[in-house]
Amino acid sequence: MFAYITPQAKQYRANLHSHSTLSDGRLTPEQLVEAYREAGYSILAITDHEAPYDHTALSSTPDLLLLTGYEAYIRPSHTAAFDPFRPEIHLNLLAKDPHNTAIVGFDPNFCKYMPLKVAQQRKHLGNLGPRRYYRAYVQEFMDEARHGGYLVAYNHPCWSMEAEEDVLSYQGCFSLEMFNTGSQLTSGGESNLALFDKLLRRGKFLFVHGADDNHNKEPFGTLLCDSFGAWTQVLAKDLEYQSVIEALEKGDFYATTGPTITNLTFDRNHVTLDCTPAQRIIAHGSPKVARNICNPDGSPVTHAEFDIPDKAPYVYFSVLIADGKAARTRAFRPEEFRR
Known part of the structure; x- marks a missing residue:
C-alpha cells in the first residue's frame, strides 16, 4: 500500500x-x-x-x-x-x-x-x-x-x-x-x-x-x-x-x-482517489489510455477507483470541475505504486 x-x-x-x-x-x-x-x-x-x-x-x-x-x-x-x-x-x-x-x-x-x-x-x-x-x-x-x-x-x-x-x-x-x-x-x-x-x-x-x-x-x-x-x-x-x-x-x-484532492492511495495497481466535488476524475496512463470517472447526468463525483494497466509506464491524475478549473498530480512510476 x-x-x-x-x-x-x-x-x-x-x-x-x-x-x-x-x-x-x-x-x-x-x-x-x-x-x-x-x-x-x-x-x-x-x-x-x-x-x-x-x-x-x-x-x-x-x-x-x-x-x-x-x-x-x-x-x-x-x-x-x-x-x-x-x-x-x-x-x-x-x-x-x-x-x-x-x-x-x-x-x-x-x-x-x-x-x-x-x-x-x-x-x-x-x-x-x-x-x-x-x-x-x-x-x-x-x-x-x-x-x-x-x-x-x-x-x-x-x-x-x-x-x-x-x-x-x-x-x-x-x-x-x-x-x-x-x-x-x-x-x-x-x-x-x-x-x-x-x-x-x-x-x-x-x-x-x-x-x-x-x-x-x-x-x-x-x-x-x-x-x-x-x-x-x-x-x-x-x-x-x-x-x-x-x-x-x-x-x-x-x-x-480549484479542486482539492483529499485521498490518493495505491494498492499496487488499484487506486483510490477522493476529492472535493468534481465533474470528472481521470487517471492518465498515456494520451491513449485515460480512465474517466463521472456521472452521466453531470452530477458531482467525489470518489473514484481505478485499475492501472500493467503496461502503463506511469500514471497521473486530473480532477476537473464544471467551470474548467482543475487539479493535476505529478506522475507516479510503476516501482512506486506496485511496491
Whole structure:
C-alpha cells in the first residue's frame, strides 16, 4: 500500500511565483504578504526578476511562510531586450537555505531591477560570462543553480515560446508550471498537460505545480487580476522552511486552480482517489489510455477507483470541475505504486 495523500495529511496552499515592487510588480513585499495571508495561503515565494532577497523576516506570524528565491531569465538579446515574437526561458530558483541570495550567471544587462551596488555585493555563482540563449548555456545555468543550493522550476512554457526539443532536452528542473495565472490571462494557453505528457514519455519525470506569477497591475477581484488563480498544495509535515523544501524535493505536492484532492492511495495497481466535488476524475496512463470517472447526468463525483494497466509506464491524475478549473498530480512510476 502506498498512501500519497491521506485525509489526515496537512495541505498548505502555496504561491511559488510572484513579483513585487522590487522588480516589475505593483505591490510591495509587505502588501503581497498581507494579501496572500488574507486569501488563506500558507506559503509565498516572492520571486522578483534577477533580484534575490531574503524575505523570511516577513514570516512574522506562524500562518504564512516566506520562501527565498528569484526568477532568472535568458533571452536572445544580449541587452535583455524583450521581444514578443522570439523565444526565451524563465526559471524560478527556490533557495533550499532561506538566507541564500546568490545570483547565478551574473550579467548586469539582465540584473536591471536590483541596484547594481547591491547585486555586485551578492555572491555570484557560475563563471558563465554574458547571458547567451542557446541550449548548452541554459543547461549550464541550471546546473550552476542546482549546485548553488537552488531548486530549479521551469516557468510558463507556453508564454516562453521555446522550441519543444529544447524544453525536452533540459536536465535538472524539479518541476514544471502546469498552471500560470498571469500567462493564462495573457493567451489562454498556459495549461501544459500535453508538454508534461511528452516529458514523461521521454523518461523525464518532472513534478508539476501551479502559480500566479502575479504582478498585480489590475485590482483584486477584477477579470484580469492575476492573483489567487493557480496554486500548489504542499503536503509538508509542518509549516517550517526545511519541511516545505523537503516536500518540494520529494514531489509531495500537486497543482490546482480549484479542486482539492483529499485521498490518493495505491494498492499496487488499484487506486483510490477522493476529492472535493468534481465533474470528472481521470487517471492518465498515456494520451491513449485515460480512465474517466463521472456521472452521466453531470452530477458531482467525489470518489473514484481505478485499475492501472500493467503496461502503463506511469500514471497521473486530473480532477476537473464544471467551470474548467482543475487539479493535476505529478506522475507516479510503476516501482512506486506496485511496491
